[in-house]
Amino acid sequence: MAMELATEEWKGSHVLSVSDFSVESVAELFAAADKCKAAVNGAEGSDPAVLQVCKNKVLGLVFYEPSTRTNCSFAAAMQRLGGTCLQVSENSSVKKGETLQDTMRCIECYCDLTVLRHPEKGSVSRVSAYLRKPVLNAGDGDGEHPTQALLDLFTIANEQGGKIEGLTITMLGDLKYGRTTHSLAKLLAMYRVKLNFVSPQGLGMPESVKKSVAALGRAEVFECSDLQEVVAKSDVLYVTRVQKERFQDLAEYERVQGSFVVDSKALDNAMSTCTVMHPLPRVGEIAEEVDDYPNAAYFRQMENGMYVRMAIIAKVLGVL
Amino acid sequence: MAMELATEEWKGSHVLSVSDFSVESVAELFAAADKCKAAVNGAEGSDPAVLQVCKNKVLGLVFYEPSTRTNCSFAAAMQRLGGTCLQVSENSSVKKGETLQDTMRCIECYCDLTVLRHPEKGSVSRVSAYLRKPVLNAGDGDGEHPTQALLDLFTIANEQGGKIEGLTITMLGDLKYGRTTHSLAKLLAMYRVKLNFVSPQGLGMPESVKKSVAALGRAEVFECSDLQEVVAKSDVLYVTRVQKERFQDLAEYERVQGSFVVDSKALDNAMSTCTVMHPLPRVGEIAEEVDDYPNAAYFRQMENGMYVRMAIIAKVLGVL
Amino acid sequence: MAMELATEEWKGSHVLSVSDFSVESVAELFAAADKCKAAVNGAEGSDPAVLQVCKNKVLGLVFYEPSTRTNCSFAAAMQRLGGTCLQVSENSSVKKGETLQDTMRCIECYCDLTVLRHPEKGSVSRVSAYLRKPVLNAGDGDGEHPTQALLDLFTIANEQGGKIEGLTITMLGDLKYGRTTHSLAKLLAMYRVKLNFVSPQGLGMPESVKKSVAALGRAEVFECSDLQEVVAKSDVLYVTRVQKERFQDLAEYERVQGSFVVDSKALDNAMSTCTVMHPLPRVGEIAEEVDDYPNAAYFRQMENGMYVRMAIIAKVLGVL
Numbered sequence: 001m002a003m004e005l006a007t008e009e010w011k012g013s014h015v016l017s018v019s020d021f022s023v024e025s026v027a028e029l030f031a032a033a034d035k036c037k038a039a040v041n042g043a044e045g046s047d048p049a050v051l052q053v054c055k056n057k058v059l060g061l062v063f064y065e066p067s068t069r070t071n072c073s074f075a076a077a078m079q080r081l082g083g084t085c086l087q088v089s090e091n092s093s094v095k096k097g098e099t100l101q102d103t104m105r106c107i108e109c110y111c112d113l114t115v116l117r118h119p120e121k122g123s124v125s126r127v128s129a130y131l132r133k134p135v136l137n138a139g140d141g142d143g144e145h146p147t148q149a150l151l152d153l154f155t156i157a158n159e160q161g162g163k164i165e166g167l168t169i170t171m172l173g174d175l176k177y178g179r180t181t182h183s184l185a186k187l188l189a190m191y192r193v194k195l196n197f198v199s200p201q202g203l204g205m206p207e208s209v210k211k212s213v214a215a216l217g218r219a220e221v222f223e224c225s226d227l228q229e230v231v232a233k234s235d236v237l238y239v240t241r242v243q244k245e246r247f248q249d250l251a252e253y254e255r256v257q258g259s260f261v262v263d264s265k266a267l268d269n270a271m272s273t274c275t276v277m278h279p280l281p282r283v284g285e286i287a288e289e290v291d292d293y294p295n296a297a298y299f300r301q302m303e304n305g306m307y308v309r310m311a312i313i314a315k316v317l318g319v320l
Numbered sequence: 321m322a323m324e325l326a327t328e329e330w331k332g333s334h335v336l337s338v339s340d341f342s343v344e345s346v347a348e349l350f351a352a353a354d355k356c357k358a359a360v361n362g363a364e365g366s367d368p369a370v371l372q373v374c375k376n377k378v379l380g381l382v383f384y385e386p387s388t389r390t391n392c393s394f395a396a397a398m399q400r401l402g403g404t405c406l407q408v409s410e411n412s413s414v415k416k417g418e419t420l421q422d423t424m425r426c427i428e429c430y431c432d433l434t435v436l437r438h439p440e441k442g443s444v445s446r447v448s449a450y451l452r453k454p455v456l457n458a459g460d461g462d463g464e465h466p467t468q469a470l471l472d473l474f475t476i477a478n479e480q481g482g483k484i485e486g487l488t489i490t491m492l493g494d495l496k497y498g499r500t501t502h503s504l505a506k507l508l509a510m511y512r513v514k515l516n517f518v519s520p521q522g523l524g525m526p527e528s529v530k531k532s533v534a535a536l537g538r539a540e541v542f543e544c545s546d547l548q549e550v551v552a553k554s555d556v557l558y559v560t561r562v563q564k565e566r567f568q569d570l571a572e573y574e575r576v577q578g579s580f581v582v583d584s585k586a587l588d589n590a591m592s593t594c595t596v597m598h599p600l601p602r603v604g605e606i607a608e609e610v611d612d613y614p615n616a617a618y619f620r621q622m623e624n625g626m627y628v629r630m631a632i633i634a635k636v637l638g639v640l
Numbered sequence: 641m642a643m644e645l646a647t648e649e650w651k652g653s654h655v656l657s658v659s660d661f662s663v664e665s666v667a668e669l670f671a672a673a674d675k676c677k678a679a680v681n682g683a684e685g686s687d688p689a690v691l692q693v694c695k696n697k698v699l700g701l702v703f704y705e706p707s708t709r710t711n712c713s714f715a716a717a718m719q720r721l722g723g724t725c726l727q728v729s730e731n732s733s734v735k736k737g738e739t740l741q742d743t744m745r746c747i748e749c750y751c752d753l754t755v756l757r758h759p760e761k762g763s764v765s766r767v768s769a770y771l772r773k774p775v776l777n778a779g780d781g782d783g784e785h786p787t788q789a790l791l792d793l794f795t796i797a798n799e800q801g802g803k804i805e806g807l808t809i810t811m812l813g814d815l816k817y818g819r820t821t822h823s824l825a826k827l828l829a830m831y832r833v834k835l836n837f838v839s840p841q842g843l844g845m846p847e848s849v850k851k852s853v854a855a856l857g858r859a860e861v862f863e864c865s866d867l868q869e870v871v872a873k874s875d876v877l878y879v880t881r882v883q884k885e886r887f888q889d890l891a892e893y894e895r896v897q898g899s900f901v902v903d904s905k906a907l908d909n910a911m912s913t914c915t916v917m918h919p920l921p922r923v924g925e926i927a928e929e930v931d932d933y934p935n936a937a938y939f940r941q942m943e944n945g946m947y948v949r950m951a952i953i954a955k956v957l958g959v960l
Contacts, residue, residue, distance in 0.1 A: 040696075051696045056360075056371045058396055066732040069746060076698055076750035079724040084399040087407075087727075092386040098601035106389060106600060109623035110396035280746060281738035303749035376680075376691045378716055404719040407727075412706040418921035426709060426920060429943035430716035 011318030014128045015136045017144045018187045026190075030154055032311035032320050033304070040080055040307070053319040054083030060111035062088045062104065063138070064118045069280070069302075070138050070148075074115050077309035081319075086110060101130040108133050112317060116140075134316040142179065147312060148279065149183035151305040156236050158304065159275040159297050164188070170196040170230050173240035173260055173285065175205040180279045181240055182209045189213040196230040197223045200256040203246060226259065232269045237262070239278045241285050263287035277301050331638030334448045335456045337464045338507045346510075350474055352631035352640050353624070360400055360627070373639040374403030380431035382408045382424065383458070384438045389600070389622075390458050390468075394435050397629035401639075406430060421450040428453050432637060436460075454636040462499065467632060468599065469503035471625040476556050478624065479595040479617050484508070490516040490550050493560035493580055493605065495525040500599045501560055502529045509533040516550040517543045520576040523566060546579065552589045557582070559598045561605050583607035597621050651958030654768045655776045657784045658827045666830075670794055672951035672960050673944070680720055680947070693959040694723030700751035702728045702744065703778070704758045709920070709942075710778050710788075714755050717949035721959075726750060741770040748773050752957060756780075774956040782819065787952060788919065789823035791945040796876050798944065799915040799937050804828070810836040810870050813880035813900055813925065815845040820919045821880055822849045829853040836870040837863045840896040843886060866899065872909045877902070879918045881925050903927035917941050 010028075013020075021029075038046035059078040063071055066089070075085045088107055091098075100118070104127050108114055113134040116124050121143040128135050139145040157164050169188060171181045175197050185205065188195060189212060197205045204223060213219050224230065231237065242260045247253035261284060262276065278286055278298040290296050314320035330348075333340075341349075358366035379398040383391055386409070395405045408427055411418075420438070424447050428434055433454040436444050441463040448455050459465040477484050489508060491501045495517055505515060505525065509532060517525045524543060533539050544550065551557065562580045567573035581604060582596065598606055598618040610616050634640035650668075653660075661669075678686035699718040703711055706729070715725045728747055731738075740758070744767050748754055753774040756764050761783040768775050779785040797804050809828060811821045815837050825845065828835060829852060837845045844863060853859050864870065871877065882900045887893035901924060902916065918926055918938040930936050954960030 056400065056402070058399055060392075066730060068728055068731045069733055072700075072726050072728060072747065072750055075726055079698055079726075080696065082696070084404070084724070086392050086395055086399075088388055088392060090386065091388045093389055093601040096601050097603040102601060105619055106622050107392065109619060110392055110626050281733040281736050281742060283737040299745055299749060302746050306750050376720065376722070378719055380712075404724070406712050406715055406719075408708055408712060410706065411708045413709055413921040416921050417923040422921060425939055426942050427712065429939060430712055430946050 010315040012134060013316050014131070014134050015146055015312055015316065016125045016128060017137070018146045018149050018183050020146070021150075021187070021190075023190050026150070026153065026187075029150065029308070029311050029315065030157060032315060033154055033307040035320070036080070036310035036314070037304075037307040040310075050314075050320065051080060052082040053314055054078060054081035054112075054317065057081075057083040057112040057317060057319075058086060058110060059083055059313065060086045060088060060107045060114040062107055062114055062116045064116075065139075067117055067139065070117065073302075073305040074136075074138065074309050074313075077306050077313055080306065081310055081314060083112075083313075101127050104135070105130055108135075113313065136312060136316070139179075145179055145183060147305070147309055148180050149187045150312075151301065151308040152180065152184045152238070152277065152279070153187050154308050155277060155297055155301040155304045156275065159295065159300070160235055160273075164191045164193065166192060167235040168194040168196065168230075168233055169236040169238060170198060170227070170234040171205075171238045171240070172198045172227055172262070174203045174242045174246055175199040175240070176203040177243070177246060178240040181238065182206070184238070185209050186212050189216045189219045192218050194220045194222065196234065197221065198227050198230060199223075199225060200242060200252075200260065201225060203242070225256075227262075227266060228269065231267070231274075232271070234270065234274055236275045236277060237267075237270065239276065239282075239285050241283060261285055261287065262290060264289050264293075267293070330635040332454060333636050334451070334454055335466055335632055335636065336445045336448060337457070338466045338469050338503050340466070341470070341507070341510075343510050346470070346473065346507075349470065349628070349631050349635065350477060352635060353474055353627040355640070356400070356630035356634070357624075357627040360630075370634075370640065371400060372402040373634055374398060374401035374432075374637065377401075377403040377432040377637060377639075378406060378430060379403055379633065380406045380408060380427045380434040382427055382434055382436045384436075385459075387437055387459065390437065393622075393625040394456075394458065394629050394633075397626050397633055400626065401630055401634060403432075403633075421447050424455070425450055428455075433633065456632060456636070459499075465499055465503055467625070467629055468500050469507045470632070471621065471628040472500065472504045472558070472597065472599070473507050474628050475597060475617055475621040475624045476595065479615065479620070480555055480593075484511045484513065486512065487555040488514040488516065488550075488553055489556040489558060490518060490547070490554040491525075491558045491560070492518045492547055492582070494523045494562045494566055495519045495560070496523040497563070497566060498560040501558065502526070504558070505529050506532050509536045509539045512538050514540045514542070516554065517541065518547050518550060519543075519545060520562060520572075520580065521545060523562070545576075547582075547586060548589065551587070551594075552591070554590065554594055556595045556597060557587075557590065559596065559602075559605050561603060581605055581607065582610060584609050584613075587613070650955040652774060653956050654771070654774050655786055655952055655956065656765045656768060657777070658786045658789050658823050660786070661790075661827070661830075663830050666790070666793065666827075669790065669948070669951050669955065670797060672955060673794055673947040675960070676720070676950035676954070677944075677947040680950075690954075690960065691720060692722040693954055694718060694721035694752075694957065697721075697723040697752040697957060697959075698726060698750060699723055699953065700726045700728060700747040700754040702747055702754055702756045704756075705779075707757055707779065710757065713942075713945040714776075714778065714787075714949050714953075717946050717953055720946065721950055721954060723752075723953075741767050744775070745770055748775075753953065776952060776956070779819075785819055785823060787945070787949055788820050789827045790952075791941065791948040792820065792824045792878070792917065792919070793827050794948050795917060795937055795941040795944045796915065799935065799940070800875055800913075804831045804833065806832065807875040808834040808836065808870075808873055809876040809878060810838060810867070810874040811845075811878045811880070812838045812867055812902070814843045814882045814886055815839040815880070816843040817883070817886060818880040821878065822846070824878070825849050826852050829856045829859045832858050834860045834862065836874065837861065838865060838867050838870065839863075840865060840882060840892075840900065843882070865896075867902075867906060868909065871907070871914075872911070874910065874914055876915045876917060877910065879916065879922075879925050881923060901925055901927065902930060904929050904933075907933070
């Protein structure tokens with residue numbers, strides 16, 4: 001499907017997985033996201049017409065598990081394009097025994113496209129076969145969450161002057177269970193980058209992800225368990241949470257936990273241009289003192305989610 | 321009130337019951353729904369101004385029981401007309417002991433019209449006396465659900481080339497407890513049609529509904545318990561669910577249940593032009609294989625709900 | 641901050657407390673609210689452009705405790721200005737342990753301004769220091785609820801021919817725990833008015849509020865426990881609930897409760913121009929028979945909430 005998302009093939013497409021994307025379709029998407037960002041902020045030379053391209057269009061937001069942030073981001077994206085949303089979270093028909101495909105076919109009767117979040121891996125892809133209009137995967141359990149990976153990559157490009165090739169990106173924390181780092185690693189594997197995976201013992205990046213990255217033969221991978229080994233050469237530091245409940249031995253958790261908190265001291269050896277990212281919410285992994293650091297990009301990353309989702313919506317509707 | 325809904329009398333009217341409607345007001349409503357449908361789909365010759373007639377208008381959706389589908393349908397209808405919605409489902413004031421009339425009078429302060437769904441029969445009609453602005457009944461317990469009957473009738477007319485007179489409509493399933501078939505039968509009774517009521521023993525159409533139909537002296541009624549007796553001559557087959565919990569004798573349920581599942585075999589003797597309908601959600605009453613049948617109209621029926629509700633909203637606001 | 645809200649200083653300001661306001665900034669706000677009211681009602685000479693000043697703007701409604709009415713009022717206000725809303729009530733990130741400031745900084749990424757209701761006194765003010773865009777306090781526990789006091793004052797001015805100076809305002813009911821009367825009293829204290837506080841024994845206006853009122857040296861205060869003592873000379877009667885659960889002695893509750901129900905008889909000695917108000921919901925404190933009384937203003941008061949909030953939103957966004 002990567003081919004489909006290049007050039008004119010966006011219109012009517014589903015967005016199911018990061019593997020639908022190519023370097024070209026990512027570039028096209030980011031160009032559109034830049035336009036959206038400029039229009040929302042009323043930047044000089046921006047095109048205010050962007051803010052009306054979804055006038056009279058309706059987006060159906062179908063969330064089978066709560067995700068306030070992702071939901072708000074998609075909703076804001078649609079509204080910023082001049083469109084409106086339908087929220088479907090608790091569904092009385094599902095309680096009566098309706099199938100997922102019937103629910104989605106009903107909701108799409110009212111909408112121009114839908115966003116689906118569902119706890120079952122593969123569910124969004126499976127149901128997309130029944131749909132006449134685009135569906136965007138907003139997370140299917142342990143499966144994919146492509147728009148998160150795209151907004152992360154967009155943030156990296158934006159914070160690092162537009163380029164991705166040649167960067168050194170360090171991912172820190174629990175890389176075993178963190179879905180966001182898996183998708184991002186797969187997406188970064190399309191570029192000539194250096195990826196450092198820094199995690200506590202036993203919480204390293206899964207073999208399957210490393211194989212996917214290696215298969216493209218472009219990214220170079222290095223693994224270790226101490227941030228200080230790699231922080232000085234990192235252009236980007238992508239922090240994720242280390243969850244207590246993942247540790248069988250609490251003493252082990254107490255031992256490593258401190259090494260995975262990013263504070264001013266942890267960044268002492270970092271370059272002044274090092275971009276600090278986090279998918280949020282954070283619970284102590286990044287100290288509040290880091291917020292004042294000019295390259296602390298996690299709130300901009302959050303905002304970029306809206307611009308990237310605006311671009312995706314506009315692209316699959318064929319209006320941008 | 322039937323007179324009121326004809327010609328110029330729509331503006332400011334409540335919509336409480338199918339008995340508010342006449343053949344003329346239905347025709348007027350359906351002409352408006354056709355316009356809405358054309359505009360949403362950007363059909364040639366359609367009027368895009370329809371999509372802005374509710375600009376700056378606000379619809380209050382007050383749901384005292386969950387009904388995702390009906391709620392979404394009304395919300396999408398308002399949004400497709402360029403208006404916006406307020407959702408009032410869980411109400412902190414009601415918990416403090418506020419009366420229904422006070423709640424509705426407060427909500428209408430913010431809105432141009434309201435939609436009310438309430439579990440108590442007669443509640444919407446009762447509260448309408450307190451309101452300055454139109455209220456639309458979206459279901460009051462065992463009472464009325466007029467917009468559902470209207471969208472069903474609109475679908476019949478649309479699927480059958482615009483005419484209702486002369487059609488044979490077969491209603492199948494539990495006709496005793498199925499509110500939708502009651503209202504639809506009453507509405508169809510205004511026309512010269514043939515109505516077949518096919519239900520398991522003990523779940524037949526209530527006497528009160530049959531009396532209402534007979535009172536108008538136009539529709540012809542036939543009752544039986546086997547679809548095959550009437551399927552070949554049916555222009556429309558309206559399927560509803562047979563709920564296990566309605567049977568006192570489980571063996572009886574097991575015995576009849578199969579005869580009330582519509583699959584390809586059940587439709588073997590049907591005309592190729594026979595329209596298959598269902599209010600949805602379905603739970604096995606129509607096999608998925610029927611979905612590919614060109615006259616399987618249940619998802620179009622769902623979509624028509626939005627057009628009919630657009631028309632009703634626009635009519636009572638006097639903007640179409 | 642009172643100075644800040646006067647003249648051109650509104651844009652970008654937070655609205656945290658009634659003490660942010662001066663007589664001048666209140667007058668400015670009310671002039672804007674009048675414009676909003678005229679525009680919504682399509683009054684002669686009104687400016688329809690007002691209904692589009694928030695086009696493409698997004699308001700984030702973050703409610704940590706339910707308040708259907710306040711939420712709807714803000715949402716309708718934003719929608720009437722041509723903008724849209726994001727609803728954040730149940731927050732999956734908060735459950736993961738996110739701080740309030742992080743949540744609000746994330747939500748504001750998608751929005752142009754936010755409204756926050758939170759059960760903790762001082763929370764809105766505290767979190768405002770972290771925010772780049774305006775936040776409006778929609779109630780922080782026992783603390784402030786400035787927009788309620790402003791809509792009350794706007795209603796008084798509107799019902800009494802535009803003037804506040806010289807009026808006699810009687811507040812009735814539980815004045816000890818009723819947050820709305822505290823804020824309103826503080827706001828009224830900026831004017832030369834007479835304030836009558838009528839409450840059951842032990843539920844009188846707190847000393848702290850009376851001190852604040854006295855400090856400005858403009859309003860005259862009188863306290864009693866019988867409405868009939870002051871009703872004949874009241875220009876405004878502001879009724880609040882007397883909650884059973886506030887009484888330690890149930891017999892005492894039964895004894896006084898009747899004297900705090902406003903019915904036709906209680907108003908026998910009132911002037912024909914006396915404005916009757918209530919923040920709603922009511923649970924018996926005002927008999928339904930009073931609703932027909934021309935100066936029963938509580939539903940208009942509810943509606944005014946929308947106009948005042950439109951004015952506040954437009955002012956802090958700098959678009960009106």
